[in-house]
Amino acid sequence: MSVNVKTVPTTPYEGQKPGTSGLRKRVKVFQQENYTENFVQATLQAIPEPGGAKGATLVIGGDGRYYIPEALQIIAKLSAGAGVSKLIVGQNGILSTPAASNLIRKFKATGGILLTASHNPGGPNNDFGIKYNVSNGGPAPESVTNKIYEITKTIKELYIADIPKVDFTTIGSTKVGDMTIDVIDSTEDYVQLMKSIFDFDALREFFKSNPNYRILFDGMNGVTGPYGYHLFVKELGLPESSVMNFKPLADFGGGHPDPNLTYAHDLVERVEKEGIDFGAASDGDGDRNMIIGKGAFVTPSDSVAIIAHYAKAAIPYFQKNGVNGLARSMPTSQAIDLVAKQQGLEHFEVPTGWKFFGNLMDAGRCSICGEESFGTGSDHIREKDGLWAVIAWLSIIAYANKQKLATSVHDILQLHYKQYGRNFFSRYDYEEVESKGANEMVERLQGQIKSGELKGKTFGNFKIAFVDDFEYNDPIDKSVSSNQGVRIVFEDGSRVIIRLSGTGSQGATVRLYVEKYSNNAAEYDADTQKALKPLIDQALAISQLKEFTGRDTPTVIT
Incomplete structure (x- = not known):
């Protein structure tokens, strides 16, 4: 049975350019008349051929933040208007990004629309986001995001199906005209995936043999709360006290759902106390x-x-499938390179953005990868995966305990440093700085790179060996990604990286990365910030960050 599709006139909005992480703006921006509708319509029209949106199967879900219920209804009406065949939707619109990637791959869907602004705060005065993932489960490549943007600049009409309000709260299948909407359990498929990767019997045995060993998982009132509860309490039989903030809230409980030492301070305090x-x-x-x-x-x-080092020993998935290669984003420390070299594995340095890892994975050349921005993953899906990394670590602890190597996180770190040396690493985030000053700072550095004036200069005890604006030539699709971050490498191997992040919803976020390698065992237990202070001081001098941004201190140090 067909439905009536209304053609509704609309006008373009400026600035609807999606990045790798989609379109992120304040909720109030998305609430403007036809703002969300324009972007969703453009996304549907940009779905790659063959087929496009007509007859497509799309996975829909998000992180539980404010405005998702309204966005779901808009997606349903526009999808029906575009001739989409099926929507697979997490109950109440809840799907973690890795769970959505898994569903796209499992059901061979055309793609997915993810309603998330990731780690950005939520609520009526904070952020919302929409992101499109393609059929491999990974973020849309630039060919798709550029097409979305071009459509948003000229869009004149919306094609809205006249359908009743859809119930996304109840699991089950309904028919809306020719379109099927399957509302599914948000966690079940993902939990089954984790059970196919890790040895849950070994984990249960570890906790049984070590009854006083305590873990605490903080869902930060985001989407992984229900997943963590299902995995740790229901599957592993741990007490409910092992999880905190496990109920998704539209404003994340007023917190900033970014898992670092600053924003996860309640977890950090409890672990120590x-x-x-x-x-x-x-x-x-x-x-x-x-x-x-x-x-x-x-x-x-x-x-x-460390996950890469223990992968074959501690994780059945890699025992079965092997490890085909390792990769990291360019700002991430070179610690994983050392593992690759020792294990004789191919390794890659890519720009920030998970799609670059996806290309390598689809080609069978990368099995484990990570970004310094707290993203870690493998080729089981095409997104980084927070809970996968947590269970990987528990698997390593269980293995190390069984082998009588170590049990504590501290001791596992020290074992790794003794074998590979230590890459001291820290990131300084300056959030929501004035864009003009941030751009001028980067442009000044780019000018110094072109003129060659930085090469060979000495700052403090550090002499610059080379400096560039990182460019990546993708070995799979042959695309070239330029201007990916200013990279300053010193003669002793220390590095400073300066780049602007595209994950904020307003202003600019300046990220300053510093790295120093040491193979001196006496330094392995040293405080990171103390060990890096001389390098950080020179990084601030070279970048003139304070002069251009007016910031004396970073928002977050990790």
């Missing part, structure tokens, strides 16, 4: 993670390197 052995957190949409233990913080760079 209560002597909890293992702590972990995930962000609003579930693709990021933080791993800590009493007296120990695992940098994302170290985390992915």
